[in-house]
Amino acid sequence: xxxxxxFYAFAILIVxxxxxxxxxxxxxxxxxxxxxxxxxxxxxxxxLQAFFLAAVQVLVYIGAVVVLTIFVINLxxxxxxxxxxxVNKQVLPGIIVSLMTAALIILALLKTxxxxxIAGSDTGAGNTALIGNLLLKDYVVPFEVVSVLLLAxxxxxxxxxxxxKEGEK
Amino acid sequence: xxxxxxxxxxxxxxxxxxGVFGALTRRNAxxxxxxxxxxxxxxxxxxxxxxxxxxxGDIPGQxxxxxxxxxxAAESVLGLAIILAIYKKRATVNADEMNLMKW
Numbered sequence: 001x002x003x004x005x006x007f008y009a010f011a012i013l014i015v016x017x018x019x020x021x022x023x024x025x026x027x028x029x030x031x032x033x034x035x036x037x038x039x040x041x042x043x044x045x046x047x048l049q050a051f052f053l054a055a056v057q058v059l060v061y062i063g064a065v066v067v068l069t070i071f072v073i074n075l076x077x078x079x080x081x082x083x084x085x086x087v088n089k090q091v092l093p094g095i096i097v098s099l100m101t102a103a104l105i106i107l108a109l110l111k112t113x114x115x116x117x118i119a120g121s122d123t124g125a126g127n128t129a130l131i132g133n134l135l136l137k138d139y140v141v142p143f144e145v146v147s148v149l150l151l152a153x154x155x156x157x158x159x160x161x162x163x164x165k166e167g168e169k
Numbered sequence: 170x171x172x173x174x175x176x177x178x179x180x181x182x183x184x185x186x187x188g189v190f191g192a193l194t195r196r197n198a199x200x201x202x203x204x205x206x207x208x209x210x211x212x213x214x215x216x217x218x219x220x221x222x223x224x225x226g227d228i229p230g231q232x233x234x235x236x237x238x239x240x241x242a243a244e245s246v247l248g249l250a251i252i253l254a255i256y257k258k259r260a261t262v263n264a265d266e267m268n269l270m271k272w
Contacts (some may be wrong), residue, residue: 069203149240
């Protein structure tokens with residue numbers, strides 16, 4: 001019962017903060033609402049007994065991605081003032097397309113059926129140890145590939161940003 | 170009322186649609202990137218929920234989600250770096266003004 005209440009609380013947080021993220025007039029507020037929505041997703045992970053993922057979500061998304069986004073917003077401040085329109089002329093088609101996407105997925109889900117299963121009585125104990133074992137045994141090759149990818153992204157970002165206006169180092 | 174897999178999948182579908190709406194309607198390239206983060210999170214909720222309900226005790230969905238978070242962080246870093254480079258060069262972050270390669 002308490003799980004159901006928490007689920008609806010987090011779901012409302014996610015949906016409201018998500019809608020404010022994509023409709024807010026100020027791009028800075030938008031980034032803060034994004035942090036709230038991502039925090040709600042971390043709560044959903046806790047409900048799903050993915051405790052390690054909830055911690056990773058808070059650390060990586062809220063701690064790194066949102067902070068980085070806010071830095072870039074501040075660095076490009078001069079053109080994101082109050083009078084700059086933040087939405088293009090596709091609002092009505094956007095509403096139609098996104099509503100139809102949601103309706104399609106949800107209808108397919110409900111018509112297919114069989115998704116009304118109930119979670120087992122797994123308590124999620126040892127979740128972090130299990131993930132650590134899997135990452136360093138069964139999934140060690142993708143783990144290393146991802147570390148190389150992150151290094152490449154780091155170096156790429158430094159190279160792209162460190163050029164000045166004339167395109168020189 | 171007990172939580173079923175459908176609850177989580179419907180929530181993920183709604184979040185996905187919100188992200189699609191943002192990606193379609195934002196002018197600001199940073200706003201588009203933030204909408205993409207919402208879409209990634211919708212997919213992650215799906216993966217973790219299906220992993221929890223369909224294969225209890227085994228967690229392939231959570232492993233996938235960790236890799237998606239890592240790749241999304243790399244994508245976000247590179248996207249923001251490209252936006253900063255374009256801002257330095259052309260003094261705009263609006264996606265509809267980045268038309269240098271448009272025929």
